[in-house]
Amino acid sequence: MLKTFFVTGFNSAKGVGKASGKAYEFANLFNLSPVRNWETEQGKSVSKGFSVEDDKCLKADASLVSQLNSYEYPCLITAEIGIDPEDMTKTILVSLKGCEFVDLEQMIGASKLAVSSPVEEHKGSKEDSFKTKV
Numbered sequence: 480m481l482k483t484f485f486v487t488g489f490n491s492a493k494g495v496g497k498a499s500g501k502a503y504e505f506a507n508l509f510n511l512s513p514v515r516n517w518e519t520e521q522g523k524s525v526s527k528g529f530s531v532e533d534d535k536c537l538k539a540d541a542s543l544v545s546q547l548n549s550y551e552y553p554c555l556i557t558a559e560i561g562i563d564p565e566d567m568t569k570t571i572l573v574s575l576k577g578c579e580f581v582d583l584e585q586m587i588g589a590s591k592l593a594v595s596s597p598v599e600e601h602k603g604s605k606e607d608s609f610k611t612k613v
Contacts, residue, residue, distance in 0.1 A: 481576065483557045484510045487531055491544045506544050508537040508556070508572065538563060539572040551580045 491506040512535055514526035539547060539558075550556070556578050563571040 480560050481557060482560055483555055484508065484537060485529075485581070486510045486537075486552060486554055486556050488552045489539070489547050489550075491541070491547070493541070504541040504544075506539040506541055506547060508539055508547070509533075510537050537572055538569065540574075543572065543575055546575050550578045553581045553583065555579045555581060 487509045489506060489508045491504075493502075493504040495502055509531050511529035511531060514528055514530050516526050517524050557576040558572040559574040559576060560570045561573045563569040
């Protein structure tokens with residue numbers, strides 16, 4: 480089945496497990512998924528927009544790593560999906576059909592685009608962080 484996903488990024492890894500000693504290789508795509516509403520007898524949610532959830536990332540066949548690494552993110556990826564042979568209840572991207580970079584800075588405007596990044600860890604003492612430098 481051919482589907483298109485809005486992908487914010489991807490990661491991959493290859494190595495040998497510390498505890499098991501077994502070789503592993505994987506690739507995951509982080510895609511925007513609609514935030515889902517729920518309703519029960521006890522309550523209901525009101526949600527709008529999209530989220531990126533680690534546990535709901537798209538699994539990709541490891542043979543696609545080189546191609547995925549060549550893409551710029553975020554992007555729209557059109558891919559063929561199939562049943563994951565390791566878990567028949569899940570899907571996996573088996574081939575990539577196309578990619579279109581989404582330039583958020585151009586779309587929104589660089590001055591309006593706020594991107595958060597991790598704060599650098601301060602190496603000094605707590606007292607050092609409160610001193611005024613002259």
